[in-house]
Amino acid sequence: MDMRSIPDDPALPALEALRSDRFGAAFPDLGLDEGSFELRLCGYTPGNRATIEAHGGDRHFAVKAYAKDPSAEALLYRALANAGLAGSSGVRVPRLLGWNRDLRLIVISWLAGRPVEQLIAEGEGRRAGTLAAAFLRKAASLSVTLGPRFDPGELLFDVGKWVGRLVATEPILGQAADNVVRRLLGAQPRDRHSRLVHGTLYARHILDLGDGPGVIDWQRFCQGPLELDAGTFLATVWRLGLRDDRLTNEVARAEEAFRSETRTLLNEQSLAWYQATTLLRHASKLFRPTEAERLLSREERAFALAEARGLVEEAGRLAGAIT
Amino acid sequence: MLPHFELPKNGPSPGLWQSTAELLEDPALPALGAIRTRGLAATLPELSLSDSPVALRPCNYVVGSRATFEARVGDRRFTLKFYAEDPSAEADLYRRLARVGLAREHAPRVPRLLAWDARLRVLVLTWFEGPTAHHLVKQGKGVRAGQLAASWLWHASRRRWKVGPHRGRGHMLYQAGVSAGALGVVQPALGAAARRVAKLLVRTPHAKSPPSLVHGTFYPRHVFDLGDVPGVIDWQQFGVGPIEVDAGMFLATISRLALRHESLVDEVERTKESFLERTRRLVDRRTLEWYWAAGLMHLAATGLKTAQTREVPGEAPAIIDEALRHAQCAIDGLPNGAREKAARFPRFRTAFRARSPDSAPPSDSPKTGRLNPPHAQMSDREE
Numbered sequence: 001m002d003m004r005s006i007p008d009d010p011a012l013p014a015l016e017a018l019r020s021d022r023f024g025a026a027f028p029d030l031g032l033d034e035g036s037f038e039l040r041l042c043g044y045t046p047g048n049r050a051t052i053e054a055h056g057g058d059r060h061f062a063v064k065a066y067a068k069d070p071s072a073e074a075l076l077y078r079a080l081a082n083a084g085l086a087g088s089s090g091v092r093v094p095r096l097l098g099w100n101r102d103l104r105l106i107v108i109s110w111l112a113g114r115p116v117e118q119l120i121a122e123g124e125g126r127r128a129g130t131l132a133a134a135f136l137r138k139a140a141s142l143s144v145t146l147g148p149r150f151d152p153g154e155l156l157f158d159v160g161k162w163v164g165r166l167v168a169t170e171p172i173l174g175q176a177a178d179n180v181v182r183r184l185l186g187a188q189p190r191d192r193h194s195r196l197v198h199g200t201l202y203a204r205h206i207l208d209l210g211d212g213p214g215v216i217d218w219q220r221f222c223q224g225p226l227e228l229d230a231g232t233f234l235a236t237v238w239r240l241g242l243r244d245d246r247l248t249n250e251v252a253r254a255e256e257a258f259r260s261e262t263r264t265l266l267n268e269q270s271l272a273w274y275q276a277t278t279l280l281r282h283a284s285k286l287f288r289p290t291e292a293e294r295l296l297s298r299e300e301r302a303f304a305l306a307e308a309r310g311l312v313e314e315a316g317r318l319a320g321a322i323t
Numbered sequence: 324m325l326p327h328f329e330l331p332k333n334g335p336s337p338g339l340w341q342s343t344a345e346l347l348e349d350p351a352l353p354a355l356g357a358i359r360t361r362g363l364a365a366t367l368p369e370l371s372l373s374d375s376p377v378a379l380r381p382c383n384y385v386v387g388s389r390a391t392f393e394a395r396v397g398d399r400r401f402t403l404k405f406y407a408e409d410p411s412a413e414a415d416l417y418r419r420l421a422r423v424g425l426a427r428e429h430a431p432r433v434p435r436l437l438a439w440d441a442r443l444r445v446l447v448l449t450w451f452e453g454p455t456a457h458h459l460v461k462q463g464k465g466v467r468a469g470q471l472a473a474s475w476l477w478h479a480s481r482r483r484w485k486v487g488p489h490r491g492r493g494h495m496l497y498q499a500g501v502s503a504g505a506l507g508v509v510q511p512a513l514g515a516a517a518r519r520v521a522k523l524l525v526r527t528p529h530a531k532s533p534p535s536l537v538h539g540t541f542y543p544r545h546v547f548d549l550g551d552v553p554g555v556i557d558w559q560q561f562g563v564g565p566i567e568v569d570a571g572m573f574l575a576t577i578s579r580l581a582l583r584h585e586s587l588v589d590e591v592e593r594t595k596e597s598f599l600e601r602t603r604r605l606v607d608r609r610t611l612e613w614y615w616a617a618g619l620m621h622l623a624a625t626g627l628k629t630a631q632t633r634e635v636p637g638e639a640p641a642i643i644d645e646a647l648r649h650a651q652c653a654i655d656g657l658p659n660g661a662r663e664k665a666a667r668f669p670r671f672r673t674a675f676r677a678r679s680p681d682s683a684p685p686s687d688s689p690k691t692g693r694l695n696p697p698h699a700q701m702s703d704r705e706e
Contacts, residue, residue, distance in 0.1 A: 154525045156493045160500020161518075164628055167501065168508035171630030181497060186488035284504075 005039060011047040014065035014105035018052070023063075027098045027107060031059060049219070053110065060110040061097055066219075067104065072147065073219050074099035074106045079144045090212040091138040111214035113207035116254075120203070120240055125250030129257025131213040132206055132233050136262050140226055144196045150224025152188060159184075159277050162284030166312075169287040170305060177280055177312050183319040184277065189270035191225035201229040203236045230266055231274025234258065238275075239282055242310045269322050276315040276322075283311035340378045340395075351387040351407040354445035358403075363394065367447060369438045372396050379403070389559075393450060401437055402556075404446040413559050414439040414446055416487070420536075423482050431478040431552045451554045456543035456573075456594075460580060465590040469597025471553040472546050472573050477605060480566045484536035490562035491537075492529070499524060499620035505628045510635050516643050517623060523650040524617055529610040532565035541569035542576045567606050571614025573598065578615075578645055579622050582638040609653050616649035 006015055017023040018039070024030070037056035044050040052063040064070065077096035080086060086095040086109075094108035119128040163181055167174030198205070199220030207214040234255060241251035286304040296304065346359040357366045364372040375397035382402075384390040390405040404410065417436035420426055426435045434448035456468035499521045507514025538545070539560030547554035574595060581591035602611075623642040626632040636642075 151525065153493050153496045157496040157500040157503075157521055157525055160497040160502075161504035161507070162500075163497075164501035164504020164506075164624070165508055166504075167628055167630055168505040168633070174630060178501070185494055185497060188489070188493060 005041045006052065007041070007044055007046070007050065009046060009050070011067040012050055012065040012104070014063065014100075014103045015050060017103050017105070018063065018065075022103070026100050026103060030054075030061070030098065030107065051217075055110075060112070062094065062108050062110050063105060064108065064219075065103075065105045069101055069104055070106050070219070071099070071101055073221070076144070076146050076218055076221055077106070077108060079146055080142075083142055083144055085138070085142075091135055092209065092212065092214050093218065094214075094216060111207050111209060111216060113209040113214055116203040116206045116208070116237070117240055119208055120237065120247055120250045120254055121244075123250060125247075125253030126257045127208065128203070128206075128237070128250075129254035129259075130261060131208055132201075132203075132254075133258045133261035135201075135206060135213045135215050136226060136230060136233075136265060139196060139198075139229065140265050142196050145223065147196065147222045149194065150197065150222045150228065155277060156185070159280055162280050165284045165287055166308070170308070173283070173305070173308055173312060176309075176316070177283065180276065180280065180312060180316045180319050183316075183323045184273060187269070187273060187319070187322045189225065189227065189267070189273045191227065191267075191270060193225065194223040195226060197222060197224045197226060197229045198232075199224075199228070201232045203233065203240065206233070225270060225274075227266055227270040228274050230258075230262060231271050231276075232278045234271070235275045235278035235282065238279070238314060239307075239311065242307060242314075272318040272322050276318040279311045279315040279318070283308040283315070340380050343377050343379065346379065347381075347384070347390070349387065349390070349405075352390055352405040352444070354403075354405050354440065354443035355390065357443055363396070363403075366443070367438045367440065367445070370401075370447060372399075394447075400450045402434065402446075402448040402450050404448065406444040406446075406559075408444065409441055410439065410444055410446050410559070411441050412487070413561070414441075416558055416561055417446075417448065419486060425478070425482070429552065431475055432549070432554050433558060434554070434556060448556075451547045451549060451556060453547045453549050453554070456546040456548070457580070459548060460543065460577065460587060460590050460594050463590055465592075465594030466597040467548065468543060468546075468577075469594045469599075470601060471548055472541070472543070473598050473601035473605075475546060475553040475555055476566055476570055476602060479536045479538075479569070480605060482536055484534065484563055487537075487562040490539050490560070490564035490568055494562075494564075495568070495614065495617035495621065496521065496525065499617055501628045502620050502622075502624035505624045506635060506639065509627060509633065513635060513639060513643065516640070516647075517620060520616065520620060520643055520647045520650055523647070523654065524613060524620070527613060527650065527653050529613045529653065530607045532567060532607060532610060534563045535566045537562050537564040537566070537568045539568070539572075541572045543573065543580070546573075565610060565614075567610045567614045570598075570602055570606050570611055571616075572618040572621075574611075574615045575618025575622055578619060579638065579642060582641045582645065608657065612649045612657070613653035616646040616653060619643070619646035619649065 006018055009015055014023070017026065037054050040053040040055070042051040042053050042062070048067050050065045052065070054061050054063055074096055077086070077094060080093045081095055085091060085093050092111070094111055096106065096108055098107040099105070114122075116128040116131060119125070159181055163174060163177045166177050198215060198218060199222055200217065201215070205215060205217045207216065237251055237254050241248045286308050343358050343362055346355050349355055354366065363377045364370065373396065378395045380393045382391040382393055388407050392403040392405075394401050394403050414436055417426070417433060420433050421435055424430065426432050434451060436446065436448060438447040439445065454462070456471055459465065459468040459471075499517070503514055503517035503521055506517050538555060538558060539562055540557065541555075545555055545557045547556065577591055577594050577598075581588045619642050623636070623639045623646065625636055627635060
């Protein structure tokens with residue numbers, strides 16, 4: 001195994017285990033001792049989590065390393081498998097292959113497919129919307145009750161953090177975002193039904209598996225309104241069009257397909273409310289105070305600012321439509 | 324819109340009387356232009372003004388958002404409030420409050436609505452004369468300040484109220500989030516401390532209180548001593564929610580006064596005791612502790628969260644410590660009196676250490692350049 005791509009992060013004990021014999025010993029069924037494996041770092045948030053793709057022979061899986069105990073996520077994958085979502089066709093999620101609480105890691109099967117954002121980029125917007133809608137319809141039919149109850153107050157605290165970050169970095173934009181939230185505060189949805197929701201249903205978390213969608217990265221799952229997932233999805237898809245105006249038509253097709261196939265499931269006002277909050281999240285993300293962002297060139301910063309403005313304006317339009 | 328608590332260089336000097344022709348220019352506040360060109364009497368004929376000259380004094384101005392002026396015409400005196408956004412809801416509130424007896428002379432009251440124009444986005448209200456609770460504390464009359472604030476809450480709680488947006492947990496958590504986000508940009512460690520307190524608040528359920536009329540920014544500077552009763556101004560953030568929202572915000576603002584001014588520590592304690600004693604049977608104490616903590620979180624990034632400054636307020640670390648203590652009380656219940664007293668003074672010392680040695684002595688507006696003439700009605704939304 002090539003370990004050069006694996007970061008050294010003491011908060012993620014699984015990474016150190018990957019370098020030693022401890023990982024193979026903890027998961028003998030994975031056959032890490034047999035033949036060579038390629039490892040690829042897919043995602044990494046320092047001090048928080050990392051996702052590593054492992055590929056060797058006919059074995060292909062993901063190792064997810066966390067700073068906190070991922071038992072809840074592991075149990076969810078098991079529950080979703082019991083609900084029929086870890087088969088070889090239709091709507092599905094990764095299968096749980098292993099889990100170690102001490103190492104704070106889970107091992108899940110690898111779902112290979114094009115993410116929805118790639119579908120849109122390749123002119124298949126309608127299919128992108130259809131896949132996301134298929135997942136949402138399936139989610140609406142599940143009776144998995146695991147996970148914390150969604151707390152609108154917690155979301156509003158997060159929205160506040162995003163707006164506060166904008167105010168402190170781009171004051172005029174921050175004030176515009178604050179005005180949007182003041183409208184949203186007066187129109188908070190009264191969601192009646194709680195179901196299993198993904199929590200971060202970004203376009204990149206939905207894969208085209210050929211005969212259905214695969215949905216990955218469930219670490220923020222909870223029991224909440226379906227509109228939370230739907231609004232998150234629509235916001236990330238809308239951002240694709242904002243970033244590249246050649247995609248505007250495909251984005252519109254994706255949205256149209258998604259809306260027409262979920263119409264009976266969703267409350268329009270609630271959907272707009274969650275969509276607006278996700279847009280504000282994306283606007284704020286562009287100004288995270290990390291070293292990387294501080295190193296942005298003037299042009300890159302101007303580009304980020306223009307994108308953030310577009311996101312806040314769209315959030316304002318949605319908030320205006322609700323109120 | 325960029326908040327700005329100082330008047331622009333081309334505008335009037337703070338607090339100076341001026342004629343209508345000298346009114347500042349701000350295209351976002353359309354009534355300013357109308358009054359400047361046509362005069363006050365022609366712009367708002369329902370005031371039935373005489374030909375006497377109009378004198379205006381700016382009390383507060385936030386660029387592109389709102390402005391408040393005191394107006395004097397002959398022996399008449401009133402408040403002009405200019406807005407960028409439609410103030411119809413606020414105008415409607417003043418009318419409703421008058422209908423339920425909360426604008427009567429010699430009773431706890433709000434200003435009466437004298438005139439308004441939705442198109443020009445302007446309100447005209449009666450003027451209140453008297454010291455604010457903020458001034459009373461500074462004058463060594465904290466007990467009176469606490470009495471007045473408590474008295475208002477008792478009166479407000481007696482009315483069944485259903486009009487206005489919900490003001491409660493979600494709203495306060497949003498405000499706490501804005502503080503945490505803004506602090507995190509400027510001082511990451513302080514932002515992390517704020518997030519820890521906010522997470523405690525998120526995890527803490529509190530009792531359901533009956534919905535009441537909520538002011539939304541029940542700061543001591545918005546509570547007037549009108550002789551025998553309280554008067555409460557600046558209702559643009561009103562709504563419906565638990566009475567503890569206003570009680571917690573009053574206590575948070577009072578607490579901050581002590582963290583800013585060492586000389587006021589004892590008076591602030593007297594104010595708090597007076598207020599708590601008089602509201603003991605009105606509020607749920609744990610819920611109050613929750614809103615007290617949330618109010619402090621809201622205040623921790625004053626100035627920073629409204630982009631008035633890019634510096635963290637000197638007292639912010641002490642405010643967050645204080646918020647943590649109240650959040651823990653909301654979870655665990657109140658500590659006994661001895662623990663309460665022992666914890667108090669080190670906290671204040673921390674606050675003063677955090678301030679720069681050349682900090683200004685207590686004054687009405689030492690940090691922000693706000694217009695704050697003594698005993699005058701003023702508006703300060705961004706506190």
